[in-house]
Amino acid sequence: MSVTRIASRYAKSLIDLSVEQNKLERILEDVQSFKEVSKNRDFYLLIKSPIVNASKKEDIINSLFNGKYDELTMAFLRILVNKGREAYLPEIADEFILQYKKMKHISSVRLTTATTLSDAAIQSIKDKLLASVDTEDNIELEVIIDPDLIGGFIVEFDDKLYDASVKHKIDKLKKDFTGNLYISQIIAK
Secondary structure, eight states, X not given: OOHHHHHHHHHHHHHHHHHHTTOHHHHHHHHHHHHXXXXXXXXXXXXXXXXXXXXXXXXXXXXXXXXXXXXXXHHHHHHHHHTTOGGGHHHHHHHHHHHHHHHTTEEEEEEEESSOOOHHHHHHHHHHHHHSSSSXXXXXXXXXXXXXXXXXXXXXXXXXXXXXXXXXXXXXXXXHHHTOHHHHHHHHO
C-alpha cells in the first residue's frame, strides 16, 4: 500500500476519533507539535529506523510527549508503534493537517513578494482571494519576502500559481528573444 493511502487512512481515523470525543482542536495542536519535532533530523531518523525496536521507540515517545499531549494522541502514537507504522508518522501528521483544513474550509495560500507589503495591501490580496471561487471560505496566508523577484508577487495555493513578478517577466522576455526566428535568420546570413 502506498505511503499516501496509509497516511490518509490513519489521519482520517484520528480526525474521526477526535471529532467524536470533541477534541479536534487539541489533537490538531498535538499533531502540529509532532510535525515540528519531526523536523529534528535525529528524531526523524529514529522514527524511520527499522533497526531500533518498537519498545525503545515507544519509550522515547512516552518520555518526550507523555503529559504534554492529550491521551488520545498518546494512545494513537502507541498503536502506530505497536503496529509497526511509526515510520509513517510524519506523513500522517501532514495528512491530518490537510484533512483538518479541508474539513474547516481553509485554503493555504503562499504569497511571495519582493519587498514587505503594507497590511492594507495584504488585506486587499486576501479579500480578492476570498472573492475567488477557487479558494475556500477561510484563508491561511503565508507571506514570504524574496528580493530575487525584483518586483511584483507570486500567489500559490492548491495546484495553482499566479506569477506577476518582474523576474518572471524578464525571464519570459529572454526566452522570447532567444526564440526569435527573425534575428536568428539575420545572424545566420
